[in-house]
Amino acid sequence: MTTFLNVFDTYTVPLDQWVQAGVDWLSINARGFFQAIKWPVEQVLDGIEMLLQVVPPTIMLVLIALLAWRTVGWKMGLFALAAMGLVGFTGMWELTMTTLSMVLAAVVFCVVVGVPLGIVAARSDTFASGIRPVLDVMQTTPAFVYLVPVVMLFGIGTVAGVLATIVFALPPIIRLTNLGIRQVEPEAVEAAVAFGSSPSQILFKVQMPLAMPTIMAGLNQTIMLSLSMVVIAALIGAGGLGTPVFRGLNSLNVGLAAVGGLGIVLLAIVLDRITQGLSENT
Amino acid sequence: MIRVEHLFKVFGDEPERALPMLEEGRSKADIREETGLTVGVNDVSFELEPGEVFVIMGLSGSGKSTLLRCINRLIEPLSGKVMLTTDEGEIDVTALNDAELRELRRERMSMVFQGFGLFPHRTVLDNVAFGQEVRGSPREERHRVAREMLNIVGLEGWGDSKPNELSGGMQQRVGLARALATQANVLLMDEPFSALDPLIKVNMQNELLRIQGELHRTILFITHDLDEALRIGTRVAIMDDGEIVQIGTPEEIIVEPRTEYVADFVEHADPTGVITARTVAVPVPGQRFEESGEEDGTTYYRRTGYPDVSYGMRDGRFVDMRVDGEPVEAIRLDDALKEETPEIRRRDAVLLCGPRATLKQVLRGRTYSRLPQVVVDSDDRVLGVISENELVHGILYKRANEEAAVAHVGDAPATARR
Numbered sequence: 082m083t084t085f086l087n088v089f090d091t092y093t094v095p096l097d098q099w100v101q102a103g104v105d106w107l108s109i110n111a112r113g114f115f116q117a118i119k120w121p122v123e124q125v126l127d128g129i130e131m132l133l134q135v136v137p138p139t140i141m142l143v144l145i146a147l148l149a150w151r152t153v154g155w156k157m158g159l160f161a162l163a164a165m166g167l168v169g170f171t172g173m174w175e176l177t178m179t180t181l182s183m184v185l186a187a188v189v190f191c192v193v194v195g196v197p198l199g200i201v202a203a204r205s206d207t208f209a210s211g212i213r214p215v216l217d218v219m220q221t222t223p224a225f226v227y228l229v230p231v232v233m234l235f236g237i238g239t240v241a242g243v244l245a246t247i248v249f250a251l252p253p254i255i256r257l258t259n260l261g262i263r264q265v266e267p268e269a270v271e272a273a274v275a276f277g278s279s280p281s282q283i284l285f286k287v288q289m290p291l292a293m294p295t296i297m298a299g300l301n302q303t304i305m306l307s308l309s310m311v312v313i314a315a316l317i318g319a320g321g322l323g324t325p326v327f328r329g330l331n332s333l334n335v336g337l338a339a340v341g342g343l344g345i346v347l348l349a350i351v352l353d354r355i356t357q358g359l360s361e362n363t
Numbered sequence: 364m365i366r367v368e369h370l371f372k373v374f375g376d377e378p379e380r381a382l383p384m385l386e387e388g389r390s391k392a393d394i395r396e397e398t399g400l401t402v403g404v405n406d407v408s409f410e411l412e413p414g415e416v417f418v419i420m421g422l423s424g425s426g427k428s429t430l431l432r433c434i435n436r437l438i439e440p441l442s443g444k445v446m447l448t449t450d451e452g453e454i455d456v457t458a459l460n461d462a463e464l465r466e467l468r469r470e471r472m473s474m475v476f477q478g479f480g481l482f483p484h485r486t487v488l489d490n491v492a493f494g495q496e497v498r499g500s501p502r503e504e505r506h507r508v509a510r511e512m513l514n515i516v517g518l519e520g521w522g523d524s525k526p527n528e529l530s531g532g533m534q535q536r537v538g539l540a541r542a543l544a545t546q547a548n549v550l551l552m553d554e555p556f557s558a559l560d561p562l563i564k565v566n567m568q569n570e571l572l573r574i575q576g577e578l579h580r581t582i583l584f585i586t587h588d589l590d591e592a593l594r595i596g597t598r599v600a601i602m603d604d605g606e607i608v609q610i611g612t613p614e615e616i617i618v619e620p621r622t623e624y625v626a627d628f629v630e631h632a633d634p635t636g637v638i639t640a641r642t643v644a645v646p647v648p649g650q651r652f653e654e655s656g657e658e659d660g661t662t663y664y665r666r667t668g669y670p671d672v673s674y675g676m677r678d679g680r681f682v683d684m685r686v687d688g689e690p691v692e693a694i695r696l697d698d699a700l701k702e703e704t705p706e707i708r709r710r711d712a713v714l715l716c717g718p719r720a721t722l723k724q725v726l727r728g729r730t731y732s733r734l735p736q737v738v739v740d741s742d743d744r745v746l747g748v749i750s751e752n753e754l755v756h757g758i759l760y761k762r763a764n765e766e767a768a769v770a771h772v773g774d775a776p777a778t779a780r781r
Contacts, residue, residue, distance in 0.1 A: 266483075268476055268478045268479075269483075271476070271480060272476055272480030273482075274468075275473070275476075275551075276469065276493055277464075277465040277467070277469030277470075277494070277497055282497055286493075286496070290484045291484055293484075
């Protein structure tokens with residue numbers, strides 16, 4: 082009777098063990114494959130980080146302010162100057178640059194992988210409907226859940242953090258590239274065909290330019306998601322602005338957590354406005 | 364120039380199923396019910412002469428846009444042939460592979476769209492240059508040609524604007540310039556002026572005719588507007604439910620609608636710009652006229668029942684016209700229409716009009732002089748007379764009598780208006 086009322090007592094599917102076994106198997110047998118994935122990410126990340134750290138902070142601050150001014154307006158330029166200045170004077174400059182380089186590295190790979198996938202999805206309904214549940218899973222899986230398999234397959238550290246970030250931040254750029262291309266005025270595409278355009282001419286001369294505002298909106302979302310994931314990735318030793326937040330959490334040091342948190346928020350606002358400005362300019 | 368032979372297009376899965384049914388003469392509704400297939404184009408054949416403006420007119424859903432797209436294969440026809448005459452011989456468009464088809468669209472056929480189909484991210488100049496850009500011609504060269512085309516369509520100096528900064532009429536001028544810029548001989552125009560305001564529409568029709576007079580392309584023009592078809596068409600094909608029900612000059616369509624469907628359409632059209640003087644005129648001499656006398660080799664005729672007016676002819680040529688025995692002044696209709704001064708209107712003079720003068724011109728002549736008008740050819744040979752009676756008949760697009768109909772159909776070629 083009791084088993085009838087609670088059928089779940091009768092049997093437990095050992096899904097956790099299966100996943101464990103699967104990931105274990107992968108980490109042993111597909112090690113070369115995962116190392117091969119890691120390599121280019123590491124190169125790009127190192128390159129960007131070196132660039133950001135090598136530029137003296139004062140010059141970097143001015144450059145960021147100039148970029149904000151050119152892409153959005155003089156008000157945003159002033160805001161960026163004040164915001165990044167505040168981050169620097171609270172002692173977070175170096176960590177911010179690490180976080181920024183991780184975000185940029187993740188975004189580079191998201192664009193390199195996501196835009197072509199989005200284009201393929203826009204051209205093939207089969208591919209689009211096949212990739213949709215995958216993207217849904219990628220977006221709804223809690224950020225923390227990514228970290229365990231990532232650690233097992235890629236180890237800990239900044240590169241592993243960036244890899245987790247890439248997976249987490251990839252869906253919007255794929256979705257919005259697909260959407261942007263599908264939303265292009267059919268008559269514009271028909272006109273391109275009627276004038277004898279080849280498929281690649283249609284893509285690069287008509288579809289991509291017209292889809293660009295939507296793709297840029299996807300890029301903006303990808304950057305925002307990267308930033309949130311990069312912070313969480315501090316849990317697996319990725320470094321950056323997440324580190325003071327977690328140290329503050331562990332030692333109940335509210336001040337330290339607040340300083341780290343403020344840096345994240347200000348960096349997020351500056352990045353968001355700059356990419357929005359870029360998308361409005363296209 | 365273009366020959367379309369037994370073209371079919373059926374939409375749906377396994378469209379071939381519809382072909383035997385169509386051959387049996389089953390109705391489209393029948394086929395749709397039984398197989399779920401939609402017949403778009405049903406056994407259409409026609410031929411375009413070089414340099415003509417061939418208009419396909421039909422209501423929405425008549426298959427006219429589908430037919431147009433079958434010709435450059437934006438839509439793949441189910442069966443039938445599209446043959447294009449070029450300086451290198453005849454091309455079977457329906458047999459081309461992808462690369463050859465692109466070549467054809469780049470070099471030989473271009474297109475103008477109802478919604479303009481412009482590229483909003485490109486400047487007007489780069490829109491016009493698109494066809495040549497796709498073809499790979501260098502920047503300087505294609506911009507030079509594009510600027511030339513912008514001048515032709517009257518958009519000099521607008522090259523650096525974006526399309527959305529232009530009004531609808533101007534945008535379609537850009538669309539037209541883009542199609543002209545490829546130097547393609549054949550222009551496919553899919554309801555190009557339907558989205559425009561009525562006044563601008565008439566304006567653009569005149570522009571098209573002017574440009575066509577300069578460049579002499581071969582134009583296939585789609586419209587749902589009969590007045591437009593009649594105004595710009597060298598020949599008009601009426602399409603209904605996937606089939607062409609009649610092909611003819613605008614005048615033939617108006618005067619002799621071959622089916623109920625065409626007749627219904629024509630009912631609402633304005634015939635005065637299409638029907639010509641020769642069509643409505645009553646022949647002289649003829650059964651409605653009797654001889655009234657002879658003087659110095661000139662024979663006088665008067666219309667039965669109208670004793671006051673007599674027409675003098677010698678060897679078939681016009682000599683003079685007499686009212687109550689007194690000769691009246693003879694003026695060419697063309698000259699009369701040029702005069703604007705009100706005081707010389709309404710005087711009693713006989714107007715001589717050419718056989719191709721439109722009913723509209725004859726009516727305007729009527730405000731100048733109320734006497735009947737005499738239709739003469741370039742040799743002053745009398746073809747007939749137009750009085751009040753004939754004008755009324757003309758507006759109701761009926762021939763004056765059967766005799767005239769026979770004479771007209773007998774000697775007028777299909778392309779009479781050119």
